[in-house]
Amino acid sequence: MSSEERSAFHGHQVEPGDKRIVRPYGDTSGDGMVQISFTLPVPHTKRAEGAALQLAGKMGIDPAMLVHAKPIGDTFTFFVVYGRVNHLVDMSKVQVVERDFPLLSAKEVNAVVKQKLRRKLSVVGACIGTDAHTVGIDAILNVKGIAGEKGLEYYRELKVTNLGAQVSVPELVEAARAEKADAVLVSQVVTQRDAHLHNTREMSAAFREAMPAGKRPLLIVGGPRFDETMTEELGVDRIFGRGTTPGEVASYVVHALITNKKAKV
Ligand code: B12
Structure with missing residues (x-):
C-alpha cells in the first residue's frame, strides 16, 4: 500500500x-x-x-x-x-469508455446529415437471437424515446427500420442489405450463458462475411450488461450500456459515419 x-x-x-x-x-x-x-x-x-x-x-x-x-x-x-x-x-x-464525440441536438444531427450526406441516413435495428426484450431498442428507435429525449424515428434525416424481437442474424443481414443500412443497431438484454456475447460475435462475423470491408454498415450493440470496452473482441464499432439515450446514439452515428468520414456517400 x-x-x-x-x-x-x-x-x-x-x-x-x-x-x-x-x-x-x-x-x-x-x-x-x-x-x-x-x-x-x-x-x-x-x-x-x-x-x-x-x-x-x-x-x-x-x-x-x-x-x-x-x-x-x-x-x-x-x-x-x-x-x-x-x-x-x-x-x-479506472478504465471506462468516455464519450469521444460531441453531443448534438436532433436539429444539429439532421443538419449534418442533410448538408454532408445529402440523403437520408439508414438505420436498421433489432433484438437478435431468442432475446425478446425490445424495450431498450424501442427506447432508442421509437419516436417516444426515453428520458425526455425522442427516439431516432423523430429525426427527419434518419430512415429507421425497427425489425423488433427475435430476429435471426441472416434476417438482419438481409434487411441491412435491403435497406442499404448505414448503421445496424442490435440490442441484447439477456446475458444467461453469455448469450449476448455469442450473439454479437455471430452477428459481426456474419456482416464481415456478407459484405466487403468498407461496405459494411457501422455495427452498434447495446444492452444493460455489456462491457463497453469489448468492442474489438466482439467485432463491433461501439457498445452502449445502461442508461443510453437516443441523442447519444444519433450523435455517435453522425460522428462515426459523417464527421469522422466513414460514410458511403
Ligand atoms: C420487461 C422485462 C421483460 C419483458 C420484456 C418485454 C419487452 N417487450 O421487452 C418480458 C416479460 C417479456 C420478459 C421476459 C423474459 N425475461 Co425479462 N426483464 C424485463 C425487465 C423487468 C426490464 C427490462 C427493460 O425493459 N428495461 C428497460 C430498458 C429501457 O432498459 P434496457 O433494456 O437496459 O435498455 C437501455 C440500455 O441498456 C440501452 N440499450 C439497450 N439495447 C440497446 C441497443 C442499442 C443499439 C443501443 C444503442 C442501446 C441499447 O439503451 C436503453 C435505454 O437507455 C428486466 C429486469 C430489469 N429491471 O432490467 C428483466 C430481465 C432482463 N429479464 C430476464 C429474464 C431471465 C427473462 C426471461 C428469460 C424470463 C423467463 N424465464 O421467461 C424471459 C425471456 C424472454 C426472451 N425470450 O427474451 C432477466 C435476464 C437475466 C440475464 N442474466 O440474462 C432480467 C434481468 C430479470 C432478472 N433479474 O432476472 N422480460
Whole structure:
C-alpha cells in the first residue's frame, strides 16, 4: 500500500478536493461501508444466515451484518448484507469508455446529415437471437424515446427500420442489405450463458462475411450488461450500456459515419 493509499485508508487525510483515492461511504466519510445482495440455494434457516455471513467474510466484508433475509420458494434464500470493506479505489486507474464525440441536438444531427450526406441516413435495428426484450431498442428507435429525449424515428434525416424481437442474424443481414443500412443497431438484454456475447460475435462475423470491408454498415450493440470496452473482441464499432439515450446514439452515428468520414456517400 502506498503512503497516499495508507492515508486514505485511515480515513482522515483525504483532502476535500482530492478524489484520486476513494473508499465507500456508509455512515461516515471513508468508513468503507457497502451493501450487497445475493441468493443462496438453501432454505431460509439460521444456518443459511450463517452461510451468507461466511460468504460476505470471504468477500472481504468485515464486520458483516445480515440486514435482510427472505425465502424465495422452499429451497432458495435472498440476502442483503451490510458491512465494511478495506479496499481502496484509485480513480486514476479506472478504465471506462468516455464519450469521444460531441453531443448534438436532433436539429444539429439532421443538419449534418442533410448538408454532408445529402440523403437520408439508414438505420436498421433489432433484438437478435431468442432475446425478446425490445424495450431498450424501442427506447432508442421509437419516436417516444426515453428520458425526455425522442427516439431516432423523430429525426427527419434518419430512415429507421425497427425489425423488433427475435430476429435471426441472416434476417438482419438481409434487411441491412435491403435497406442499404448505414448503421445496424442490435440490442441484447439477456446475458444467461453469455448469450449476448455469442450473439454479437455471430452477428459481426456474419456482416464481415456478407459484405466487403468498407461496405459494411457501422455495427452498434447495446444492452444493460455489456462491457463497453469489448468492442474489438466482439467485432463491433461501439457498445452502449445502461442508461443510453437516443441523442447519444444519433450523435455517435453522425460522428462515426459523417464527421469522422466513414460514410458511403
Ligand atoms: C420487461 C422485462 C421483460 C419483458 C420484456 C418485454 C419487452 N417487450 O421487452 C418480458 C416479460 C417479456 C420478459 C421476459 C423474459 N425475461 Co425479462 N426483464 C424485463 C425487465 C423487468 C426490464 C427490462 C427493460 O425493459 N428495461 C428497460 C430498458 C429501457 O432498459 P434496457 O433494456 O437496459 O435498455 C437501455 C440500455 O441498456 C440501452 N440499450 C439497450 N439495447 C440497446 C441497443 C442499442 C443499439 C443501443 C444503442 C442501446 C441499447 O439503451 C436503453 C435505454 O437507455 C428486466 C429486469 C430489469 N429491471 O432490467 C428483466 C430481465 C432482463 N429479464 C430476464 C429474464 C431471465 C427473462 C426471461 C428469460 C424470463 C423467463 N424465464 O421467461 C424471459 C425471456 C424472454 C426472451 N425470450 O427474451 C432477466 C435476464 C437475466 C440475464 N442474466 O440474462 C432480467 C434481468 C430479470 C432478472 N433479474 O432476472 N422480460
